[in-house]
Amino acid sequence: xxxxxxxxxxxxxxxxxxxxxxxxxxxxxxxxxxxxxxxxxxxxxxxxxxxxxxxxxxxxxxxxxxxxxxxxxxxxxxxxxxxxxxxxxxxxxxxxxxxxxxxxxxxxxxxxxxxxxxxxxxxxxxxxxxxxxxxxxxxxxxxxxxxxxxxxxxxxxxxxxxxxxxxxxxxxxxxxxxxxxxxxxxxxxxxxxxxxxxxxxxxxxxxxxxxxxxxxxxxxxxxxxxxxxxxxxxxxxxxxxxxxxxxxxxxxxxxxxxxxxxxxxxxxxxxxxxxxxxxxxxxxxxxxxxxxxxxxxxxxxxxxxxxxxxxxxxxxxxxxxxxxxxxxxxxxxxxxxxxxxxxxxxxxxxxxxxxxxxxxxxxxxxxxxxx
Amino acid sequence: xxxxxxxxxxxxxxxxxxxxxxxxxxxxxxxxxxxxxxxxxxxxxxxxxxxxxxxxxxxxxxxxxxxxxxxxxxxxxxxxxxxxxxxxxxxxxxxxxxxxxxxxxxxxxxxxxxxxxxxxxxxxxxxxxxxxxxxxxxxxxxxxxxxxxxxxxxxxxxxxxxxxxxxxxxxxxxxxxxxxxxxxxxxxxxxxxxxxxxxxxxxxxxxxxxxxxxxxxxxxxxxxxxxxxxxxxxxxxxxxxxxxxxxxxxxxxxxxxxxxxxxxxxxxxxxxxxxxxxxxxxxxxxxxxxxxxxxxxxxxxxxxxxxxxxxxxxxxxxxxxxxxxxxxxxxxxxxxxxxxxxxxxxxxxxxxxxxxxxxxxxxxxxxxxxxxxxxxxxxxxxxxxxxxx
Numbered sequence: 001x002x003x004x005x006x007x008x009x010x011x012x013x014x015x016x017x018x019x020x021x022x023x024x025x026x027x028x029x030x031x032x033x034x035x036x037x038x039x040x041x042x043x044x045x046x047x048x049x050x051x052x053x054x055x056x057x058x059x060x061x062x063x064x065x066x067x068x069x070x071x072x073x074x075x076x077x078x079x080x081x082x083x084x085x086x087x088x089x090x091x092x093x094x095x096x097x098x099x100x101x102x103x104x105x106x107x108x109x110x111x112x113x114x115x116x117x118x119x120x121x122x123x124x125x126x127x128x129x130x131x132x133x134x135x136x137x138x139x140x141x142x143x144x145x146x147x148x149x150x151x152x153x154x155x156x157x158x159x160x161x162x163x164x165x166x167x168x169x170x171x172x173x174x175x176x177x178x179x180x181x182x183x184x185x186x187x188x189x190x191x192x193x194x195x196x197x198x199x200x201x202x203x204x205x206x207x208x209x210x211x212x213x214x215x216x217x218x219x220x221x222x223x224x225x226x227x228x229x230x231x232x233x234x235x236x237x238x239x240x241x242x243x244x245x246x247x248x249x250x251x252x253x254x255x256x257x258x259x260x261x262x263x264x265x266x267x268x269x270x271x272x273x274x275x276x277x278x279x280x281x282x283x284x285x286x287x288x289x290x291x292x293x294x295x296x297x298x299x300x301x302x303x304x305x306x307x308x309x310x311x312x313x314x315x316x317x318x319x320x321x322x323x324x325x326x327x328x329x330x331x332x333x334x335x336x337x338x339x340x341x342x343x344x345x346x347x348x349x350x351x352x353x354x355x356x357x358x359x360x361x362x363x364x365x366x367x368x369x370x371x
Numbered sequence: 372x373x374x375x376x377x378x379x380x381x382x383x384x385x386x387x388x389x390x391x392x393x394x395x396x397x398x399x400x401x402x403x404x405x406x407x408x409x410x411x412x413x414x415x416x417x418x419x420x421x422x423x424x425x426x427x428x429x430x431x432x433x434x435x436x437x438x439x440x441x442x443x444x445x446x447x448x449x450x451x452x453x454x455x456x457x458x459x460x461x462x463x464x465x466x467x468x469x470x471x472x473x474x475x476x477x478x479x480x481x482x483x484x485x486x487x488x489x490x491x492x493x494x495x496x497x498x499x500x501x502x503x504x505x506x507x508x509x510x511x512x513x514x515x516x517x518x519x520x521x522x523x524x525x526x527x528x529x530x531x532x533x534x535x536x537x538x539x540x541x542x543x544x545x546x547x548x549x550x551x552x553x554x555x556x557x558x559x560x561x562x563x564x565x566x567x568x569x570x571x572x573x574x575x576x577x578x579x580x581x582x583x584x585x586x587x588x589x590x591x592x593x594x595x596x597x598x599x600x601x602x603x604x605x606x607x608x609x610x611x612x613x614x615x616x617x618x619x620x621x622x623x624x625x626x627x628x629x630x631x632x633x634x635x636x637x638x639x640x641x642x643x644x645x646x647x648x649x650x651x652x653x654x655x656x657x658x659x660x661x662x663x664x665x666x667x668x669x670x671x672x673x674x675x676x677x678x679x680x681x682x683x684x685x686x687x688x689x690x691x692x693x694x695x696x697x698x699x700x701x702x703x704x705x706x707x708x709x710x711x712x713x714x715x716x717x718x719x720x721x722x723x724x725x726x727x728x729x730x731x732x733x734x735x736x737x738x739x740x741x742x743x744x745x746x747x748x749x750x751x752x753x754x755x756x757x758x759x760x
Contacts, residue, residue, distance in 0.1 A: 142702030150479035290540030296593035344573030361570035
C-alpha cells in the first residue's frame with residue numbers, strides 16, 4: 001500500500017508574512033499575458049484553486065493562455081465557478097452542511113445571482129442567517145446569538161456576556177438593546193447584526209486569511225470594508241485586487257496544503273475532467289474530513305478512480321512515454337519534469353510499468369498535495 | 372478545594388502564577404522524556420479510555436436516573452464517582468477541548484480551528500515516544516473533530532497528534548456506495564508496489580516534513596479503514612444517535628485492534644435536547660448500551676482487563692428547566708449546567724467510592740497524564756489526588 005508523504009510543499013506559510021506594501025503594490029506581471037510556462041501555470045492553478053476551489057479543467061487552461069493576467073483574474077473572480085465555490089465555502093464556514101445545507105430554490109440560485117452581480121455578500125449573509133437552516137443548525141437563544149456574534153461579527157462571546165444576554169432576550173421576544181440598537185425579536189437581532197460595522201471587515205479578514213494564510217493588514221481591510229459598504233457588489237473586484245498584488249506573487253513562493261475540499265474537487269477535475277456533482281463531492285469530503293491524517297484514504301480514492309478509468313483521455317492522448325510524462329507533470333504538478341525525473345519515468349515505462357502508475361505516482365506524491 | 376491555578380472560573384494566570392508556571396515548565400522540560408515518569412508513583416494503568424459523554428448531559432439524567440445508564444452505573448459500582456465536577460459553558464467545542472488540554476479554551480462554537488494549548492494526546496505521545504497508532508480519538512464532531520488531534524503550541528503540535536477518526540463521516544452507507552461506484556479496493560502486487568515506489572522516489576522533494584503516521588502505521592490504518600467500510604456492521608448503524616453510537620463502537624474496535632495507550636471518544640448527539648427531551652434521553656440510553664459493549668470487551672480481553680482505566684465525563688450539563696419546545700438548552704448558569712459527574716473505572720480506583728469534593732473537568736487531562744506517568748506542564752487543572760491516592 002502506498003501513502004502520501006508530506007513534502008515541504010505541505011507546510012503552511014508562517015503568519016505575519018504578508019507585507020502591507022506588497023499588498024498595495026500591483027504585481028509587475030499584472031498586465032502581461034499568461035503563457036504556457038511553469039510560472040504562469042502555477043499562477044493559473046493557484047488562482048483557480050483560491051477562487052473556484054479546484055484545479056483548472058483542461059479547457060480552462062487553454063482559455064487562460066494568451067490572456068492578460070488582470071483580465072483573466074477579474075473574469076474568473078466574477079464568474080460562476082468562483083460564485084459556486086464562494087457559496088460552498090461560506091456554508092462550510094458556518095457548518096451549514098449535510099442535513100443543514102440550504103436546499104431551497106433561493107439558495108440554489110445564489111451562485112448565479114452572485115455571478116450576475118445581482119446579489120451582494122451582505123444580502124447573501126442576511127438571507128443565510130435568516131434561514132430555517134441556520135436556525136435549525138443553531139437552536140436555542142444561547143447558541144443562535146453566540147454563533148451570530150462569533151461567526152458573523154468576530155466577537156469573543158466570553159468577553160462580552162452583557163451583549164450575549166441582551167441578544168438572548170431579544171431572541172426570546174423581549175425588548176432589548178443589542179449592539180447599540182433596540183429590537184424585540186429574532187428578526188430584529190439578525191437585522192442589527194447584519195448592519196453592524198464589524199460585518200464587512202470580519203468577512204474580509206477571514207476570506208483574506210483563507211487565501212494568504214495570514215492575518216490581513218488592518219488598514220487595508222478597513223479600506224476594503226469601506227469600499228464594500230459603499231459598493232455592496234464589490235467583493236469580486238476586491239478579491240481580484242488582492243490576487244493581482246505583489247503580495248499574492250510572494251504567497252506563491254511557498255506552497256500550502258490543499259484542503260480536503262480542494263483535493264476532492266481537484267481530483268475529479270484532474271482525472272475525470274469534470275467537476276464532481278454535489279453528492280459525489282459531499283460524500284468524499286466527509287470521509288476525508290473524518291480523519292486527522294487523510295492520506296490513507298486519499299490514496300485509496302486515487303487508486304480506485306484510476307482503476308475505474310480516471311485519466312483515460314490523458315493517457316490515450318499521449319501514447320509516447322516522454323509526451324505522457326510531460327503531460328502528467330504539466331497537468332498535475334503545473335510544471336515541467338526535470339531531465340532526471342523524465343528519464344526515470346521513461347525508463348520505468350520502458351521496463352513495462354503500467355502507464356497509470358505515472359499518474360498514481362504523481363497524485364500520491366507530496367507535491368500534488370500542495371499548491 | 373484549594374488550588375493555585377486551574378479552575379475554569381479562574382481564567383487567567385496572574386503575573387506571579389505565570390512566572391511560577393514558566394519556571395516549573397522549564398524544569399520539567401529540562402528532563403529527558405522518560406524521566407518524567409519517575410515523578411509519578413507507579414500505577415497499574417497502562418492505557419486509558421476517556422469518554423467525553425458530551426453534547427451537554429446533566430447528572431440528573433445519568434447517575435441521577437440509574438435506569439437510563441445501567442452500564443455507567445456498573446462502572447460506578449466498580450469504580451469512583453466524582454459528582455461535583457465543575458465545567459464551564461464554553462460551547463460544546465471549547466468545553467470538550469478544555470477537557471483534552473486541561474485548560475479553559477475560548478473557542479467559537481462553530482469555530483473550525485485548533486486551540487493553542489497542547490492536548491493530552493500530545494503530552495502522552497511526546498513523553499512516551501509513542502507512534503500515532505498509540506493515541507486515538509474516535510469523534511462525532513463533524514469537521515471540528517480533527518482539530519482535537521493537536522494544538523498549535525510549537526513544543527508539541529502535529530508530530531505528537533492523535534489519529535482522529537469520525538466514524539459517521541466515513542463509515543456510512545453513502546461512502547460505501549461512492550467506493551462501490553469505482554470498484555473494490557485492491558492491494559498492489561509486489562511488482563506494482565515496487566515500480567510505484569521507484570516512480571515516486573524519482574519525483575523531486577522540496578522538503579522533509581513529517582506525516583502523522585509513518586508508512587507502516589498508515590498502511591495499518593488504511594487496512595483498518597477498508598475492513599471497517601467493507602466488512603463491519605458499523606457502516607449500517609443508523610437512527611437517532613447513530614453518530615455517537617458509531618464513535619463508541621469504533622473506539623471499542625480500536626482498543627482491541629491497536630491496543631493504544633490513550634484512546635478518547637467524543638460524543639455530541641445529546642445536543643438534540645434543544646428540541647426534544649425524550650430524544651436526548653434516548654441518546655443517553657443508546658450511548659450507555661455502547662459503553663456497556665466496550666466495558667464487556669475490556670473485561671474479556673486479557674491484555675486490556677487489568678491495565679485499562681476508563682473515564683466518562685460530559686463537557687457540561689444542561690439547563691435546569693425545559694424550554695418552550697419541551698427541550699433543554701444550555702445557558703441558565705444553574706448547577707445542572709455547571710456541574711457534571713465524572714465516573715472513573717480501572718485497576719487503580721477503589722470500587723464503589725464517591726468523592727464529593729469539588730473538582731474541575733480540566734483536571735482530567737493532568738490526571739490521565741499522571742496515571743500514565745507523564746506530565747502536563749501547560750494544563751491549568753490539577754491531578755485529582757483523592758482519586759489517584
